[in-house]
Amino acid sequence: MSRRVRRVTTTRRGGASRPPFDAFNLGDHVGDDPAAVAQNRRRLAAATGLGADGVRWMNQVHSDRVVEVDGPGPTVDAADAMVTTTPRLALAVVTADCVPVLLSDARAGVIGAAHAGRVGAQNGIVVRTVEAMVRRGAHAEDISVLLGPAVSGRNYEVPEAMAAEVEAALPGSRTVTARGTAGLDLRAGIVGQLRELGISAVDVDPRCTFADRDLYSHRRGAPTGRLASLVWME
Template sequence: MTLEILTSDSLSPLRHGFFTRHGGASSGVFEGLNCGTGSSDQADIVAINRKRVAQAMGVDTGRLISMRQVHSASVHTLTGVPAAPPEADGLVTDLPGHALTVLTADCQPVLFADHDARVIGAAHAGWKGAMNGVLEATLDAMEALGAERGNTVAVIGPTISQRAYEVGWDFYDDFIAEDPDNQRFFSGGGAQKPHFDLPAYGLHRLRSAGIGHASWTRHCTYSDEARFYSYRRSVHRGEADYGRLIAAIRLSPV
């Protein structure tokens, strides 16, 4: 099976993509293109999957740059190939030939670009990272490299949709305590637990930060098992582990 790569007109002509699970070598609960080195999948199989992604991105595997994601607002500015994946949830660079990547399985993968300044970024934005400011921090780090947020575009890739994202009332209370207007990102009430709209919240944070354009691909990871991994779906099924999707973006040489 060939790779399936979702792209966005607003990020083109930059080489980029939100990879689905199609076209990978993994099997079992990881069936497909599992790129999670932190999963319990066979390391050599994950390496094969990552090599396929690197080839699709037109880079050596050593220039497929990953992070050790910790649901933070930390952003790493790439100045060369790091000795080890940085502990961060955002990557930015103005270096051509390096593919910035983010791994997800329900959280938001967000790819950024200022085409004129030739600065790119990638962020891992679950609810915690988004609330803590990882999206704004990524824009700040891009600006430090010469980008202008008013010229910057961001695309949120496949993530869990509101229909599938039931949360507890303590979760709801934390968001309302941050900003009472956050109530608009929840549905349900009374005896029914609230459902959180993660991509709408991500778009709100980006637009409030003054980004030039932000959009979501409108793909739900939970609802489309054939194409996407989902942490929440794996928990509901009592599975021992789950695969990780990869998203990537790179600058071409001038």
């Protein structure tokens, strides 16, 4: 029996944080008042109906480390992806330009969530997440993916050498910015990577964190808060 999968991405609106983290900051590592972050996380847990123990968070470090979780628990340390087979346990990724990658095999009852910044994407965090899901019973052809809001290629300027280096590891990611300079479109590269793995059901949120003022963007203005993208099974 296929399970119903839910995916949620937050915006800046509706929280307790003060500028420059205003208002619904869900990152606890950016210098915001811990009490405000805790209040925002409680508000998110209540809004999703999952409750305080229903969301697992990570201390993200731009790695390729995937952790399998099976129930409530503390923040997962030094990881950039999680996988679970537990219903009503949401896996959360926090971002402010990086790509949140939400994966699910509803038939097998396996979900995953990955934080794919430039370094993590280049080093294969999405591939590692799919591999971990397959170990738990998922099948690539049954996996569907949502790539959440992230900085677009038009606004992600990098040095020529960096663009070439990332393109070599993540084909399709090199692009040209709105200024005509070397840029990266990580989501385009990840889409290609997923297709190479046999995953065709991929949706991309069109929003650019740099361009959309309702979203947090580290490139637009640091320090700033973090969005959260969640996936869970009912």
